[in-house]
Each structure stands twice: as C-alpha cells, then as structure tokens.
Amino acid sequence: MTALGHLPTPANTVAPERDEGHRRGPAGYLLMIPGTVWLALFFVLPTVTLAASSLYDPSGSLLNGYQMTWHWQNYTEALREYAPIFLRSFLYAFAATVVCLLLGFPLAYAIAFKAGRWKNLMLVAVIAPFFTSFLVRTLSWKFLLSDNGFIVQTLSSLPAVPDDLRLLATPFAVITGLAYNFLPFMVLPLYASLEKMDPRLLEAAGDLYASPVNGFLRVTLPLAMPGVVAGTLLTFIPAAGDFINDELLGNPRTRMIGNTIQQLFLQAGDVATASALSVTMMVVIVLMVLVYVRKAGTEDLV
Amino acid sequence: MTRARRWLGGHAVMIFALFVLLYMFTPIFVVALMSFNDPASRLGYDFDGFTIDNWTHVCDPYQLCSSVTTSLKIGLLATGLATLLGTLMAFAMVRHHFRGRSTANLLIFLPMASPEIVLGASLLALFVNANFAGQLGFWTIFIAHVMFCLSFVVITVKARLVGLDPSLEQAAADLYANEWQTFIRITLPLVVPGIVSAALLSFSLSFDDFIITNLNAGQTVTFPMYVWGAAQRGIPMQVNVIGTIMFLLALSLVLGSGALRRVRGRTA
Numbered sequence: 001m002t003a004l005g006h007l008p009t010p011a012n013t014v015a016p017e018r019d020e021g022h023r024r025g026p027a028g029y030l031l032m033i034p035g036t037v038w039l040a041l042f043f044v045l046p047t048v049t050l051a052a053s054s055l056y057d058p059s060g061s062l063l064n065g066y067q068m069t070w071h072w073q074n075y076t077e078a079l080r081e082y083a084p085i086f087l088r089s090f091l092y093a094f095a096a097t098v099v100c101l102l103l104g105f106p107l108a109y110a111i112a113f114k115a116g117r118w119k120n121l122m123l124v125a126v127i128a129p130f131f132t133s134f135l136v137r138t139l140s141w142k143f144l145l146s147d148n149g150f151i152v153q154t155l156s157s158l159p160a161v162p163d164d165l166r167l168l169a170t171p172f173a174v175i176t177g178l179a180y181n182f183l184p185f186m187v188l189p190l191y192a193s194l195e196k197m198d199p200r201l202l203e204a205a206g207d208l209y210a211s212p213v214n215g216f217l218r219v220t221l222p223l224a225m226p227g228v229v230a231g232t233l234l235t236f237i238p239a240a241g242d243f244i245n246d247e248l249l250g251n252p253r254t255r256m257i258g259n260t261i262q263q264l265f266l267q268a269g270d271v272a273t274a275s276a277l278s279v280t281m282m283v284v285i286v287l288m289v290l291v292y293v294r295k296a297g298t299e300d301l302v
Numbered sequence: 303m304t305r306a307r308r309w310l311g312g313h314a315v316m317i318f319a320l321f322v323l324l325y326m327f328t329p330i331f332v333v334a335l336m337s338f339n340d341p342a343s344r345l346g347y348d349f350d351g352f353t354i355d356n357w358t359h360v361c362d363p364y365q366l367c368s369s370v371t372t373s374l375k376i377g378l379l380a381t382g383l384a385t386l387l388g389t390l391m392a393f394a395m396v397r398h399h400f401r402g403r404s405t406a407n408l409l410i411f412l413p414m415a416s417p418e419i420v421l422g423a424s425l426l427a428l429f430v431n432a433n434f435a436g437q438l439g440f441w442t443i444f445i446a447h448v449m450f451c452l453s454f455v456v457i458t459v460k461a462r463l464v465g466l467d468p469s470l471e472q473a474a475a476d477l478y479a480n481e482w483q484t485f486i487r488i489t490l491p492l493v494v495p496g497i498v499s500a501a502l503l504s505f506s507l508s509f510d511d512f513i514i515t516n517l518n519a520g521q522t523v524t525f526p527m528y529v530w531g532a533a534q535r536g537i538p539m540q541v542n543v544i545g546t547i548m549f550l551l552a553l554s555l556v557l558g559s560g561a562l563r564r565v566r567g568r569t570a
Contacts, residue, residue, distance in 0.1 A: 022397065022398055022399040023397060023398050023399060024399045025398075025399075027394075027398055028394045028397075028398025028399050028400035029394075029400050031390040031391065031393055031398060032390075032391055032394045032395075032400055032406060034386075035387035035388060035390060035391040035452055035456070036391070036406065038387060038448060038449065038452060039409050039410070039413070039449065039452065040409075042425060042428075042445055042446070042448075043409070043412070043413050043421070043424075043449055044409070045428060046421075046425045046428040047424045049424065049427045049428045049431050050420075050423060050424040050427040052427075052431075053427045053430075053431065066430075103325065104322070106315050106318045106319055106322065107318075107319040107322040107323065109315055109319075110315045110316045110318070110319030114313075114315055114316045114319075115316075120560065122319075122323070124553075124556055124557070125323050125326070125327065126323070126326065127556075128326070128327065128330065128549075128553070129326050129327075129330065130506065130510075131330075131548060131549045131552035131553055131556075132330060132333055132545040132546070132548050132549040132552075133509075133510055133525065133526060133529065133541075133544070133548060134512065134526065135526050135529040135530060135533070136333055136541055136542060136544070136545035137329045137330065137333060137545065138329075139347070139529070139533065139537060139541070140330075140332035140333050140336065141329060143332050143336060143347045143348065143349070144328065144332060146347055146348055148348050149348070180325065180326070180329065183322075183325075183326060184326075233415075237415065237417055238417060238418065240417060241417025241418055241420065242418075242513070243419070243513070244512060244513070244530075247530075247533070257419075258419040258513065261423055262419065262422075262423075262513075262516060262517060265423060265426055265517060266516075271427065271430060274423060275427055278419065278420045278424070281417060281419070281420060282416065282417070282420045285416075285417065
C-alpha cells in the first residue's frame with residue numbers, strides 16, 4: 001500500500017503548476033504555516049541537533065548530560081571502527097538495486113506494453129506486498145530459505161550443489177530480502193516512464209532498419225531513464241539504511257550500518273558516535289545522489 | 303517446433319514478468335500458510351502441522367493485540383493530522399502565491415529522500431537534547447509519524463490538484479458561484495479522491511514503520527516492534543494471522559474502490 005502515492009495517475013502527467021492561476025494575498029502563507037512549522041521543528045531542527053550531537057564529548061551520557069566540545073575525532077574513530085560495516089551496507093544495497101533493476105525492468109515493460117486489459121490487475125499485484133506488514137513478510141523468507149525448506153532441499157539434491165548448502169543467515173538471504181522488499185519502488189517509477197512512451201517510436205526505429213536490440217538501447221532505454229534514476233534511488237536509499245532484513249535473515253557478520261546506529265543509540269547510549277555515523281551516512285548518500293543524477297542527466301526526480 | 307519457439311519469443315517478457323510477480327507474491331502465500339502452522343519448536347521457522355488455533359487464539363501471545371491497538375491509534379491520529387496539514391500545504395502550493403516556494407519544495411522533498419535511520423536518529427538526538435528522553439512513547443511516535451507522512455500527503459494531493467480541469471471551476475464562476483461555493487461544491491469533491499489516497503498511504507506508512515518508531519518509542523510497543531522483539535525470542539504464528547488480515551483488508555479496499563470507480567464511471 002505504501003506505493004499508492006507513486007501510482008502513475010493521469011494527474012502526474014500534466015505539466016507542472018501554472019503560475020497565472022496563483023492567488024495573491026495572505027492565504028498562501030496561512031495554509032503553508034502549520035505544515036512548515038511541523039517540518040521545521042521535527043525535521044530541520046532534529047537534523048541540526050544530530051549534526052551538533054556528532055561533535056559532543058564522547059564521554060557524555062543520558063545521566064551526566066552531553067557537552068559540545070567540537071570533538072571531530074568522533075568521526076575518525078567511528079569510521080575507523082565501522083568502515084567495514086558501512087561498505088557492506090552500501091554493497092548490499094547496491095546488489096539489491098541491481099537485482100531490482102534486472103527483475104523490475106522486464107516487469108514494468110510487460111505491464112506497460114504487453115498486459116492489455118490485465119494492466120490494472122498487474123499493477124495491484126506489484127503493490128500487493130505492501131498490503132501486509134514489512135516485518136511479517138520479511139519473516140516469510142526465513143521459511144522459504146530455511147535449511148529444511150523446499151528451495152534448499154531442491155537445490156542441494158542437484159549434483160553440482162553441495163549437500164550442506166545454506167541460504168538462510170547468509171549475505172544471499174539479506175540481499176534477496178532487500179530486493180524483494182524494495183522491488184515495487186523500482187517497478188512503479190519504471191512503469192510510469194515507460195507508459196508515457198509512444199510505441200510508434202519503436203516501429204519507426206524498426207522502419208529505419210534498427211534491430212530490436214538497437215531499438216531498445218537507443219529508443220526505449222533513453223526514454224525510460226527518468227524512471228531508472230528515480231527507481232534506483234528509491235531502492236538504494238532505503239535499502240542502505242535498512243536493518244530489518246539483515247537482522248531477520250542474516251547473521252552477525254552481515255550486520256548493516258542501520259543496526260549499528262540503533263544499537264549505539266538505544267543500547268550503548270553512545271549518542272556522539274551514533275550521530276557521527278548518521279551524519280556520515282546522510283552525507284555519503286547526498287553526494288552519491290548528486291553525482292548519479294548529474295551523470296544520468298535527469299532533473300525531474302519527483 | 304518453430305511455432306512454439308516463436309510463441310515463446312513473443313511472450314518471453316510476459317513470462318519473465320509473471321515469474322517476477324511470483325517472487326513478489328510467494329511471501330504473501332507463506333504468511334497465509336504460516337497462519338495455520340502448528341510449530342514443533344519455537345526456534346525453527348518451518349511448517350510442522352495444520353491448526354486453526356492461531357486464528358481462534360489471536361490474542362494469546364502477551365502484548366500482541368495491545369501492540370496492534372497501539373499501532374492503530376497512532377496510525378489514525380498521525381494520519382488525521384498529516385492529512386490535514388499536508389492538504390493545506392498542497393492547496394497553497396498549487397493555488398496560492400507565496401515567497402520561498404523552492405525552499406518549501408526542498409523541505410517537503412528532503413524527508414522522503416532521507417534514509418529512515420537518519421530521520422529517526424535526528425529526532426532521537428533532538429529529544430535527548432531537550433531532556434525529553436524519559437518521556438519517549440506514544441506521543442513522540444505520533445510526532446515522528448506525522449513528520450514522515452506529511453511529505454507523502456503533499457505530493458499525493460498536489461498531483462490530484464494539478465490535474466484538475468480548470469474549466470470546471472471557471473464554469474462554476476460563470477454560473478455566479480462565489481469563490482467559497484465553488485470551493486465547497488466543485489473543487490473539494492474533485493480533490494477528495496486524492497485526499498483519501500493520501501490518507502490511506504499515510505496510514506499504511508505509519509502502521510508499518512519500524513526503523514523510526516523503534517528509536518523514538520521508549521517503552522511503547524507498536525505491532526512492528528512486537529514482531530521485532532518476538533523474532534529474537536521465537537515468533538508466535540499469530541503474527542501471520544495479523545499479517546493475513548491486513549492483506550485481506552487492504553486488498554478488498556483497493557479492489558473495492560476500483561470497482562466503485564468503474565460503476566461510477568459507467569453511470570456518469
């Protein structure tokens with residue numbers, strides 16, 4: 001259900017707001033104020049506080065309070081200790097994003113061009129995983145990948161596969177879970193941009209002696225680029241911060257950075273290090289997004 | 303042979319797509335299946351035997367049903383406020399002039415682009431610094447949920463408003479409706495579907511959130527937090543009953559509203 005808002009409706013395809021229709025006067029400000037105040041108090045202010053907390057004296061605690069000492073070493077120490085976990089998080093998120101793209105593109109393509117009257121039903125099927133709880137549906141991979149489960153039993157009966165094959169509690173399980181959970185975020189934007197494409201363009205490419213492969217690479221793919229960019233970001237960003245999949249499907253050696261941050265906050269009470277890690281994560285993601293969007297050459301993200 | 307191959311070539315994308323849908327659907331079947339599971343041990347997660355006890359004794363596991371109630375309460379309250387504030391903002395952004403439009407756009411976009419762990423950590427840092435760490439609970443979760451639902455409400459309602467045909471409102475004005483009458487009798491009814499889908503989206507985001515909630519919950523236990531806690535101790539199969547009920551409710555809501563729209567479309 002989470003993606004209902006991303007469902008492409010005819011409304012999304014209409015040009016952005018026209019300026020001539022804007023009414024002047026105080027009403028605009030009055031309508032904006034309540035929501036803006038909420039976001040200022042509970043999004044902007046917290047972000048500033050987080051940045052400040054990352055420079056606190058690391059010996060502070062809930063009982064003794066925290067002191068601002070511009071302790072930049074929090075960052076070097078946090079990175080020295082947790083860099084491998086950081087790398088692992090981005091690696092898993094990247095792998096999950098690639099899997100989502102490989103699975104999601106054909107699916108979106110089939111819905112946009114091949115589904116005919118089944119289009120709406122297939123779209124509902126894409127968002128159906130959202131109809132049940134994130135944690136409960138992730139748990140079901142525990143069943144699917146279990147040592148006694150159908151998949152492992154079938155695979156290990158094959159001659160080329162070792163008999164003691166394990167899938168659960170491996171990086172494979174974590175990436176499978178991540179890809180499964182964020183796949184709809186890839187499919188919906190891809191579908192939205194493919195659906196706008198005029199299929200006659202492909203016919204034209206064919207008439208001009210482009211092979212199907214060439215037509216796909218030079219017509220379909222460039223037109224789908226906004227969807228690819230939006231989809232990969234919508235998949236990568238939440239996957240990098242997620243720790244539900246690694247906790248439920250992984251093992252202690254597959255821990256991701258989100259888990260470390262929440263443990264430092266809630267169990268160790270180490271606000272300074274946890275904040276430094278969160279800020280680092282945010283900065284890295286913003287930088288990656290900027291570089292990526294520039295390279296992919298599209299600016300309409302929302 | 304060649305004919306079969308040609309058929310396969312023409313339908314390869316669709317066949318692959320159906321396999322991907324199978325990948326997306328299998329876990330839901332498993333949730334429904336496991337709701338009838340009679341587990342032999344608390345440690346494994348295998349199907350050991352059939353029972354309907356989980357359905358008849360949903361509330362037996364300690365705190366399970368109270369956590370669902372907590373999630374429902376927070377979901378309803380947060381959805382109410384987020385939908386109200388977000389709808390006002392959407393109207394301002396589409397219909398009114400104000401300074402700082404691009405800043406406002408950024409402010410609405412950023413929470414959606416931030417990883418949840420960072421949003422949750424920021425809020426917790428704020429509460430800790432405001433000496434509020436002792437009072438974490440229902441209301442801090444509520445604050446967090448309104449914050450992250452707000453942006454989704456704004457973009458959903460905005461999309462609906464931008465897509466409205468301006469000639470309908472002009473027609474109302476031509477027929478001597480004043481601005482208020484036009485708003486109540488024309489604009490609002492046309493925007494309501496957008497507001498409803500925004501509210502449904504917020505509710506599902508709120509009900510399902512774990513990462514932000516977990517950081518700001520104190521001793522309060524929501525349904526996702528219950529499942530998280532249970533995952534360390536051994537999962538009662540009743541969570542699958544709740545998962546199945548959620549799925550059936552949401553599915554009937556979506557299919558029902560689709561059918562309603564089709565019936566309306568036919569009569570109109």
